[in-house]
Amino acid sequence: MSTLNYGIAVFPSKEIQDIANSYRKRYDPRYNKIPPHITLKERFEATPDEIKDITSELDRIAAETNPFDIEIKKVSSFSPVTNTVYLKVEPNDTLTSLNQKMNEGKFPVSQQFAFVPHITISQDLSEDEHSDVYGSMRMLEFDLQDHIDRFQLLYQLEDGSWTVYETFKLGRN
């Protein structure tokens, strides 16, 4: 059986997604490929058998993780590493712990950089475009909170877009 590309993400509230999309539609060429999200685990390949194991692990991880709150106050950029501008999710132990658990044991390691929880609002721009966009957004202040009670396993289609495969609710329901 062939492999698919999978990823794991949190979709924040509609309010936060709408705010992110108001920027993404202008500044993110991948705007249409996936709703606004916090990546918990970067893209990885898995066979049907492997994803079955991983799904069991995700059931376990979800069950042992309590729902939690996140906060967004400002915009930041990964420049000069990449020209990605993002809504910065304030440091959060639960997000960090989820990310770590999804890159050990039965999970393939699929992470290039240290984990920085974020919601991308601009990427793949030229150096000049990035400077303009980040320059105009770096002064923005937000006061956004959200209560996170689930994460999602997704797979990628040929056109690069993502389809949700399964929802994992946090805590013992």
Place this chain on the structure above:
Amino acid sequence: MSTLNYGIAVFPSKEIQDIANSYRKRYDPRYNKIPPHITLKERFEATPDEIKDITSELDRIAAETNPFDIEIKKVSSFSPVTNTVYLKVEPNDTLTSLNQKMNEGKFPVSQQFAFVPHITISQDLSEDEHSDVYGSMRMLEFDLQDHIDRFQLLYQLEDGSWTVYETFKLGRN
């Protein structure tokens, strides 16, 4: 609390989604708003309290429904009612029963027409464009099967795109 727009859909296999997208990217202006899908329940509004009740109902419906197979052999059109061209999902008792259960009891009725399971590949075209597209696709023959073991509850963002809220797995797991 404010209401959101919700919908309920089945996402078929990546293979079928990729085939649908090869047409959608050319002929469906809503291509980027949601992955290829079979709608089980048309868009409806619900408050947070209402969606909690509906989610419980969906848990019950999913548990009492066994996974099932679908088949796609041809393209059809809803013309002259609408100019929607679709991959016709062969008549299927389980899909019909799911659709019926999602339009009775605690569910708002959100259906304008008789239920015809389908995967849209073209819509919102002019009369002439529709004739061209449907004329070139009506002779296509497919031999696609898929095993359906879940459905998804989605909500709509301001830009018209859809985010998955929850996955419901069929049968008692």
